[in-house]
Amino acid sequence: MNTVEWVEGKLRLIDQTRLPLEQQWVECATHQEVAEAIRGMKVRGAPAIGVTAAFGMALGAIAYPGSDPEGFSQHMKAVADLLRATRPTAVNLFWATEKTLAVALRSAEQGVDGTRGQLLEMAQRMAIEDVEANKRMGSYGAELLPDEGTVLTHCNAGALATVSYGTALGVIRAAVERGKRIKMFVDETRPFLQGSRLTAWELMSEGIPTTLITDSMAGHFMHRGAVDAVVVGADRIAANGDVANKIGTYSVAVLARENGIPFYVAAPTSTVDLSLASGEEIVIEERDPRELLYIGGHRIGPEGVQVANPAFDVTPHRYVTAIITENGIAREPYDEALDRLVHRQISSDT
Amino acid sequence: MNTVEWVEGKLRLIDQTRLPLEQQWVECATHQEVAEAIRGMKVRGAPAIGVTAAFGMALGAIAYPGSDPEGFSQHMKAVADLLRATRPTAVNLFWATEKTLAVALRSAEQGVDGTRGQLLEMAQRMAIEDVEANKRMGSYGAELLPDEGTVLTHCNAGALATVSYGTALGVIRAAVERGKRIKMFVDETRPFLQGSRLTAWELMSEGIPTTLITDSMAGHFMHRGAVDAVVVGADRIAANGDVANKIGTYSVAVLARENGIPFYVAAPTSTVDLSLASGEEIVIEERDPRELLYIGGHRIGPEGVQVANPAFDVTPHRYVTAIITENGIAREPYDEALDRLVHRQISSDT
Numbered sequence: 244m245n246t247v248e249w250v251e252g253k254l255r256l257i258d259q260t261r262l263p264l265e266q267q268w269v270e271c272a273t274h275q276e277v278a279e280a281i282r283g284m285k286v287r288g289a290p291a292i293g294v295t296a297a298f299g300m301a302l303g304a305i306a307y308p309g310s311d312p313e314g315f316s317q318h319m320k321a322v323a324d325l326l327r328a329t330r331p332t333a334v335n336l337f338w339a340t341e342k343t344l345a346v347a348l349r350s351a352e353q354g355v356d357g358t359r360g361q362l363l364e365m366a367q368r369m370a371i372e373d374v375e376a377n378k379r380m381g382s383y384g385a386e387l388l389p390d391e392g393t394v395l396t397h398c399n400a401g402a403l404a405t406v407s408y409g410t411a412l413g414v415i416r417a418a419v420e421r422g423k424r425i426k427m428f429v430d431e432t433r434p435f436l437q438g439s440r441l442t443a444w445e446l447m448s449e450g451i452p453t454t455l456i457t458d459s460m461a462g463h464f465m466h467r468g469a470v471d472a473v474v475v476g477a478d479r480i481a482a483n484g485d486v487a488n489k490i491g492t493y494s495v496a497v498l499a500r501e502n503g504i505p506f507y508v509a510a511p512t513s514t515v516d517l518s519l520a521s522g523e524e525i526v527i528e529e530r531d532p533r534e535l536l537y538i539g540g541h542r543i544g545p546e547g548v549q550v551a552n553p554a555f556d557v558t559p560h561r562y563v564t565a566i567i568t569e570n571g572i573a574r575e576p577y578d579e580a581l582d583r584l585v586h587r588q589i590s591s592d593t
Numbered sequence: 594m595n596t597v598e599w600v601e602g603k604l605r606l607i608d609q610t611r612l613p614l615e616q617q618w619v620e621c622a623t624h625q626e627v628a629e630a631i632r633g634m635k636v637r638g639a640p641a642i643g644v645t646a647a648f649g650m651a652l653g654a655i656a657y658p659g660s661d662p663e664g665f666s667q668h669m670k671a672v673a674d675l676l677r678a679t680r681p682t683a684v685n686l687f688w689a690t691e692k693t694l695a696v697a698l699r700s701a702e703q704g705v706d707g708t709r710g711q712l713l714e715m716a717q718r719m720a721i722e723d724v725e726a727n728k729r730m731g732s733y734g735a736e737l738l739p740d741e742g743t744v745l746t747h748c749n750a751g752a753l754a755t756v757s758y759g760t761a762l763g764v765i766r767a768a769v770e771r772g773k774r775i776k777m778f779v780d781e782t783r784p785f786l787q788g789s790r791l792t793a794w795e796l797m798s799e800g801i802p803t804t805l806i807t808d809s810m811a812g813h814f815m816h817r818g819a820v821d822a823v824v825v826g827a828d829r830i831a832a833n834g835d836v837a838n839k840i841g842t843y844s845v846a847v848l849a850r851e852n853g854i855p856f857y858v859a860a861p862t863s864t865v866d867l868s869l870a871s872g873e874e875i876v877i878e879e880r881d882p883r884e885l886l887y888i889g890g891h892r893i894g895p896e897g898v899q900v901a902n903p904a905f906d907v908t909p910h911r912y913v914t915a916i917i918t919e920n921g922i923a924r925e926p927y928d929e930a931l932d933r934l935v936h937r938q939i940s941s942d943t
Contacts (some may be wrong), residue, residue: 428901439886443898447895455899456885457808458841459808460903461844491813494848498847503787541891546613551806556816592835
């Protein structure tokens with residue numbers, strides 16, 4: 244079962260707003276529906292969003308009536324704009340739309356029909372490569388974990404955040420597959436509860452011992468010596484190794500360092516944005532206040548209260564012990580290490 | 594309006610499990626009902642629990658049929674045991690039952706009837722002294738805050754955690770009364786949501802500009818330079834200045850120090866437990882897993898998941914910039930400073 248899948252001419256997504264209580268699927272037949280699914284977080288997680296956007300581009304290409312390369316190019320630029328406007332922080336969205344748009348804009352050379360096929364094929368290849376990348380990441384990351392110990396994670400960087408297998412949870416899966424005895428602490432991850440709703444559910448399905456905690460308990464358990472390592476995913480990594488990830492990640496990283504616990508980030512090189520010198524340049528998405536004020540339709544805060552709801556924060560690279568990618572492990576100085584790992588991918592691409 | 598009030602022979606409490614959506618009152622006519630209200634967190638906050646327990650002792654004395662001092666003493670010991678067994682961490686509960694039990698056990702001297710009256714009077718005096726202590730605390734604490742700035746708080750150490758005025762929020766109230774322009778960040782404080790349900794509501798009623806955030810956002814806003822000070826309450830303070838307070842306080846303290854922000858604790862000297870050398874000896878209450886798994890009857894976690902739910906954590910004194918009491922401000926070395934402030938109270942008592 245994949246989080247993102249192409250089935251009979253439509254994109255099928257598991258609806259992550261309904262997990263774990265219901266397993267429902269969303270079918271997107273148009274690029275508009277794909278954009279709506281990303282914006283509404285029916286699909287979330289940087290790598291999953293990237294692949295979903297690539298399928299959105301393919302659906303956009305299919306929707307174009309006719310075979311005029313000029314009109315097709317204009318149309319595809321608009322499709323890319325629509326998809327890019329859904330969520331500003333995760334770079335994989337921009338990475339995927341840029342790669343596919345570049346192909347779309349060459350339609351004069353191979354014809355609009357050929358380009359349609361090429362775009363769909365490209366999206367399908369990205370989906371396959373996502374899983375392969377996660378397994379390679381898992382293989383590198385598993386080496387860093389103790390043979391027996393407790394790992395804490397924040398948010399969901401699991402199968403549900405990717406096409407399958409996961410980044411941070413891919414590292415956990417790989418460690419367990421290699422016989423390591425890993426127990427997990429899962430931060431519930433307010434306000435969207437990706438930890439309690441998605442990660443706890445995903446880990447339990449794998450039979451990995453899991454304890455759910457509130458975000459505010461992570462520090463307490465670290466301080467008590469109950470946590471041996473932290474592994475999280477990333478939505479965008481700047482050239483210097485600063486990491487944008489789910490709100491709360493910065494706090495976990497500071498608490499880990501304060502307690503001498505290694506803090507690992509697992510993310511594909513498509514998450515690395517070499518165009519940004521540091522994390523200060525990363526745009527942080529501000530989401531709807533209702534995410535804090537309601538849970539399952541039940542209001543929890545007073546009427547009229549002002550709410551801040553940044554969806555991400557930036558963890559300065561000095562708190563990051565290592566960044567695990569599909570091309571190997573980066574450590575300080577990150578500028579050099581990330582540049583090397585990203586270009587290793589680009590050269591194997593061409 | 595007081596959180597805890599004696600009205601026509603009964604103890605009247607504002608039901609804090611229903612705020613802010615409903616303002617309902619609970620009436621306790623027996624010590625059993627008082628114990629149940631504390632256990633079920635209809636009343637919470639260390640100072641409010643202390644005063645409530647004192648009224649519980651008075652109700653227990655009233656319930657004793659007859660005037661045999663020996664039987665009365667046995668009965669009152671049982672009442673004290675019942676009240677003490679409700680919640681293990683906040684020391685004010687033990688402080689209040691101990692003080693009142695000592696009076697109850699002297700009933701042979703002044704007769705059971707006289708002792709009943711004395712216990713009720715004592716509880717009423719504790720209620721009055723609680724408010725006076727909070728105002729003195731506020732007066733000391735207000736001096737520490739900037740003339741204009743943003744203060745972050747965690748949980749509810751407000752009027753609702755005391756008889757009135759509050760400890761941490763008393764400091765905020767006092768600063769605002771003195772013309773300081775204070776804005777507030779309020780952590781929602783999972784799992785029980787004292788921040789969003791109680792503190793945000795209380796501050797809004799006072800017209801103090803308030804922004805509600807998740808616990809996981811506190812670090813992010815500190816790191817962005819948006820927080821000038823942190824003020825929290827306490828449930829128990831060890832002789833060395835280690836502070837037990839609502840789960841998540843330790844994380845806030847570490848993040849504050851990492852970002853060069855002062856971290857203040859406001860608590861009456863009745864919260865200081867000189868019998869404990871350090872915070873490591875403080876018993877941490879573990880509460881029902883359902884507090885994490887349900888919000889307003891809506892389930893948010895998967896079936897069968899294991900949950901940890903410590904209600905408090907311990908912040909080592911090295912993270913505490915100052916402890917604000919009704920007798921003055923304690924700073925490092927806390928052993929000496931707290932001992933001095935606690936004994937100043939005891940000598941003024943006698």
